[in-house]
Amino acid sequence: MRWSAFVRPGDWAVVAAGAALVGISFPLAWQAGVAEKAIVRAGGAVFAELDLGREQRIEVPGPLGTTTIAVERHRVRVVSDPGPRQYCVRQGWLERPGEIAICAPNQVSVQVKGSREAYDSLSY
Amino acid sequence: MTRRTVTLATTPEDHRIAQLAAAAVGLSLIDAAIPLPLPGIKPGLANIVTMIVLARYGWRTAVWVSGLRVIAGGLLLGQFLSPGFFLSLSGAVGSLLVLAFACRLPQRWFGPVSWSIIAAFAHIGSQLLLARLWLIPHNGLFYMAPFFFVAALGFGIINGLIAARLIAESPSGDSPPPAADPLPADSGAANV
Numbered sequence: 235m236r237w238s239a240f241v242r243p244g245d246w247a248v249v250a251a252g253a254a255l256v257g258i259s260f261p262l263a264w265q266a267g268v269a270e271k272a273i274v275r276a277g278g279a280v281f282a283e284l285d286l287g288r289e290q291r292i293e294v295p296g297p298l299g300t301t302t303i304a305v306e307r308h309r310v311r312v313v314s315d316p317g318p319r320q321y322c323v324r325q326g327w328l329e330r331p332g333e334i335a336i337c338a339p340n341q342v343s344v345q346v347k348g349s350r351e352a353y354d355s356l357s358y
Numbered sequence: 359m360t361r362r363t364v365t366l367a368t369t370p371e372d373h374r375i376a377q378l379a380a381a382a383v384g385l386s387l388i389d390a391a392i393p394l395p396l397p398g399i400k401p402g403l404a405n406i407v408t409m410i411v412l413a414r415y416g417w418r419t420a421v422w423v424s425g426l427r428v429i430a431g432g433l434l435l436g437q438f439l440s441p442g443f444f445l446s447l448s449g450a451v452g453s454l455l456v457l458a459f460a461c462r463l464p465q466r467w468f469g470p471v472s473w474s475i476i477a478a479f480a481h482i483g484s485q486l487l488l489a490r491l492w493l494i495p496h497n498g499l500f501y502m503a504p505f506f507f508v509a510a511l512g513f514g515i516i517n518g519l520i521a522a523r524l525i526a527e528s529p530s531g532d533s534p535p536p537a538a539d540p541l542p543a544d545s546g547a548a549n550v
Contacts, residue, residue: 240526242467244469
């Protein structure tokens, strides 16, 4: 007996629906692209572009003092900041494209950039 | 000291469920032994039994067989009450819930192949949900989802075809489970 004999007409529709679901799942799951670099801004101007593939630590001067930013294992974070509330430090590691930590008092921000941009920015 | 024998009254249906569950447990052990490139992807051969049970004996029996398979399979694989067990349980619950509706689709149009595909997606869907809520609370998990969906579609079709074939080849309502062809009466061998 041929295998296709066991497939009923509606089954083809279910196969097609499944294939469509698979098709749309790829762009949905991967739309953000891969995190490639981190953009560091100070006083509104781009201060540095950090390659996420290289572990490094930079110090960014601002009006209140020095903000330290570190890259480690394809993630980036604000290590220390002179700001009073420490929001950007407590945000922790940023790893997905669009994620941003803003140290407003010291006018420093760091944002993850990906190959394709799905969002202008992401913050939690 | 008195010795008491407790006798459980079993119905023919209990025996049937036990036989079918044993077949399903056997297949899930084979499943676990097949090496595959990505963790989390399995052929889900035991679901062939679920499809056949669903077609022959209905949804309630399928729930019994699946439930016993998950628990006994978990015990045999040494993962009872471990995360793997709960993933397997959530997959079974998800696919059974969806199958309760899928098996009511008009049989003329939708057969075991449809059920199998729908159940495979429900299976991986509920596993992903549980994993996201409990085991890996991070959206990075969904990067893997497309691979899981491809596997669900592929193995869903294959298992559905096998189930449809087994159902078609032994259509009688009360025969023993698949692959257990009735032995000659005098053979006396244990049928595995």
